[in-house]
Every structure is written in structure tokens, then in C-alpha cells.
Amino acid sequence: MRWPVQLIIGAILSGLFVLAAAASFLWVPHEVSTLSIADRLKPPSARYLLGTDHFGRDILSMLMVGARTSIAVALVAVGIGVAAGVPLGLAAAARRGSLLDEIIMRGNDLIFAFPSLVIAILITAVFGPSALNAILAIGIFNIPVFARVTRGGALSIWTLDYILAARVAGKNALRISAEHILPNILNLLIVQGTIQFSLGILAEAGLSYVGLGAQPPTPSWGRMLADAQTMIYTAPRLAILPGLAIVGMVLGLNLMGDGLRDALDPRLRRARE
């Protein structure tokens, strides 16, 4: 099989940020917790590759640690969506047309009616801003997305002959869902997971930007942008770099998602040709 070009480019692009995030656990050029006012707002140099911010912190190091925050929040939020949404979707498909199906799908519609930011605002209004609440807000919004994709994919599998054979063989809905349905919709879930991951990065950036996400001193890309806004006249560099990081990561994941869809779904590929 030939790997789609987007998949390779996307994997390299987002892989770079994942690597940077992983590397930041072991080593960063300068500690992000140490402020050095003498070095504030320094332009890029051999010592500070991307310059420093208004507290004299190294921008490159901030971006690396910020990648950690973004990726962790988005990843856990996808985890919540999968953990809750996939079983709900499987159950709804297995009991198609039943009251259970109806309740699950109406519940989904209800969550969809709340723009994710509004959910985040509600949660924050109650529990106060934190990275954990950002994860919750983004994660809750992921649940109906995965439930819907799972149900849609599962419904089409349920009509196939080998499912009928499995039922004749005496397997119950739970076993059929786990042994036959789930493996066959895995590709759908992987593609959706990539998309939700990239949306999660964007959402986390937005929430931290308005102060509802990770709290200082934890560096995050959104917070860096918020800090940079007041200094946009004096140090526009500070406003540009974190944004480029967000775009790079999101673009990489989106390209990967498109590439994966092409690679994993032969029907789609044929339709495109």
C-alpha cells in the first residue's frame, strides 16, 4: 500500500511538536520557572534561539513546555470522548430504534446545542479555571461526536451477513459489538480521533487565551498569546511564535486525519479518483 503524501507530511509536522513536548521532560534550553528580568524581551540570539518574553523567559523553552500542556489536554479530552462515546454509540446501534437509542441520541443533540466554549464557561463559572476543567469541557463535547460516529459506523456493520451468522451462532449483542463491530469501525474512530485531537488543541488554546485553561505559571500556547497581546506594539514576535506553533500542530494533525482516511477507507479512495 502506498502511504498518502498528506499522511507523511502531517505525521512529520505534528510528530515534531510531540517530540519537542517529550524532550521538554528531560531537557529545555532554559528553565521556564526562572525569571530573569535583566534578559527581558531579548531578540533571538545564540543564547536564546527565539528570544525572551517580558519576564526574560526563553521562548523556545516556553513553546516546548506549552506543547506538553496542549497535547496533554487534547489527548485526555479525546480519551474521555472515546471512553464514554464509543460504548454509548455501540449500545445505541445494538438496540436501534429502542428507547435507549432515543435517549442516547437526544442526549447527544443536547450537548451539541451547547457550543463547547459555553460548556467550558459554565464549568469554569462553577469550579474556577484550571487545566483540568478545560479537559472536562473539551472532553464532554467529544462524547457525542464519538457516540454519533460509532453508532453510524456500527449500524452499517449490523446489517451485514456475518453479523447474522454470529447471531445465529448464539452470540449476544455485547459480544457481537466487542468482537465484530468494534474492530470494523476502528478506522473510523482513528480518523475521528485525529480530528478531535486537532480541535482539542485549538479549543485548549482558545480557553487558555481567555484565561479559562491552564493557569500560570504553567506555560501554554494560548496563555503566551494572551500575554503577548498587551505587548503587540513593542514585541510582535511574542504574538507570532506561539500562533505558528498552534497552526503547525493543528495543520499536521488535520493532514494526518485526511491521509489516514484515504489510507484506511478504500471506498473513499476509489470515490475520489
Added chain:
Amino acid sequence: MLRFAATRLVSLGLSLIAASLVIFAVIEVVPGDPAAFMLGLNAEPEAVAALRDELGLNGSRAARYLSWVGGMVTGDFGQSYTYRVPVSQLVLQRLWVSLPLALYALGLSTLIAFPIGLIAASRRGRPADYGIMAATQLGVAVPNFWFAMLLVLVFAVNLRWFSAGGFPGWEAGAFAALKALTLPAVSLALPQASILARVMRSALIETLGQDYIRTARAKGLSRRQAITRHALRNALIPVLTIIGLQFSFLLAGAIIIENVFFLPGLGRLIFQGITQRDLVVVESVVMLLVFAVILVTFLVDLAYAAADPRLRHRR
């Protein structure tokens, strides 16, 4: 059609009731006493008691829920604690910023997306198509608030064509007001236009492959005529759906963008409500936003059932 509309109306009502219950419940679980929460740590007990009275917190939960919902239905959204004015009055003022902004952005994104999607679809597989697809891929990845900052950097800081934020009010004249909304609307519209252009392209490509297009071409219509008379109209259904969905994203996006540009809209009102612990404002404005989203979804459902009779009988 009437039956379809009636069933959708019932589910609209149920969604609204469910949403109001969720919002009410969330505000209910605010740790501690809402009145004490709003007044902060150093509040006098008498002040807390007075506020409890004012907020009607002394009744039962059910009574409070009913009076809140009943109030909203009759246009009484309660009294803002910090502003000391009815929330409905605040909302009405702010709506004059948020609604024009959302519509401005929606108009812009549609104006950009339609021609671009059309060009990409009709030049499918050629350089123009690849260029447009690459540009929209980038457009989807750019966070709108960062794009807003870049616009400020270029058009306000360097070129000085626009101010970096603030809103003069409609009293200053439509031109001044629209000018102040232009950068915010553009930054909201860009990611939406990218998504819409992609939907437009794939919808057009799908309809262009239909038999009736071949028939139209066979009876002598030019490619352009076939597109404008037949393909475009049929491709509009998925495009309309996305435009409807985008309205809710625009409302939510506006919450952030209003903060970038210091626009006195509903989004800023919510944030001020949170920082000032004015829960009455947060509760009512959130409900209003959710109501708007549910209503738009309902209208889109009706619109495309009217456009496509097949959808009326499907579940």
C-alpha cells in the same frame, strides 16, 4: 410538511427544557451559597441575607427553577447584581454588538466561500483546485483569535487603517460602527469560510457526477449552464446545513473575539459576569445563547425539509 414541523417543534421545546434544567443544575452546584459566592469572602452576613432574599434563594429548588424559566419566557431575566439593572436590558444593549458581528461574519464567510468552492469544484484536480484546497487547509488550522491578533498587527499597528479595538456605538454612525466590527468579523469569517468552501466543493463535485447533469449536458447545456441551473441548487442543501451549524460556532467564537477587540458584546458580558461572580447574568446569557443555537438548528431543519421533500419522510 406541517406534521414534520410539528414534531420538530415538540423536540425543540424538549431540548429547551432539558438545556434550561442543565444550566440551572450547574449553577445550583456552585460550592456554597450562591449569594455568599457572589459577594465574596468578606461579605457581611446581613448583606448575604439581603441578597438571598433579592435572588429568591429562600424558596424551594423547584419554585426557583420555575420562576427563572417563567421570567425568561416573559422577558424578565432577573436583576444583575453588579450592574444593578435588569439583565434583559444588558442583553439588549450587548445584542446590538454581537448579532451584527455574527451576521457580518456569516455574510463574509459565505461571500468568500461560494466563489472559491465553485472554482475549486469546476477546476477539480488542476492547480487552482490544489491551491485553494491547500489555502483552506491552512485556514482551518489558524485559531481565529490569533488571526485577529495578526490583523491588528498589520492593519492597526502598522498600517493604522483600523483601531485595535473598542466600539464607538451605533450612535457614531453606521460606517464607524461597521468599521469597528470589520477586523473582528474578518477574523471570525476566515476559518468558517475555509470549512464552507471545502463543503461547497465536495457537494458540487458530488452533484456534478449525477446522471441529471449528464442529461443536461447531453441536451446541449454548456458546462457553466449545467452548474448554475442544476448542480448549484442541489449542492446548496449540505452547504445550508453547514451555514446553520456555523452560526453556533460564530456565536461561541464571538465570545473570544469580542475579548480580543474589547467589543461590548454578549461574550464580554459573560466574562464580566464570571469575574464579577454575577451568576444571574451568566445563567441567563448562557441560556440565551443555547436558545439561539437550538432555534437556528430548528430553522435549518425546516428550511431543508422545505427544499428537499425526501427529508420530510425520513428519520
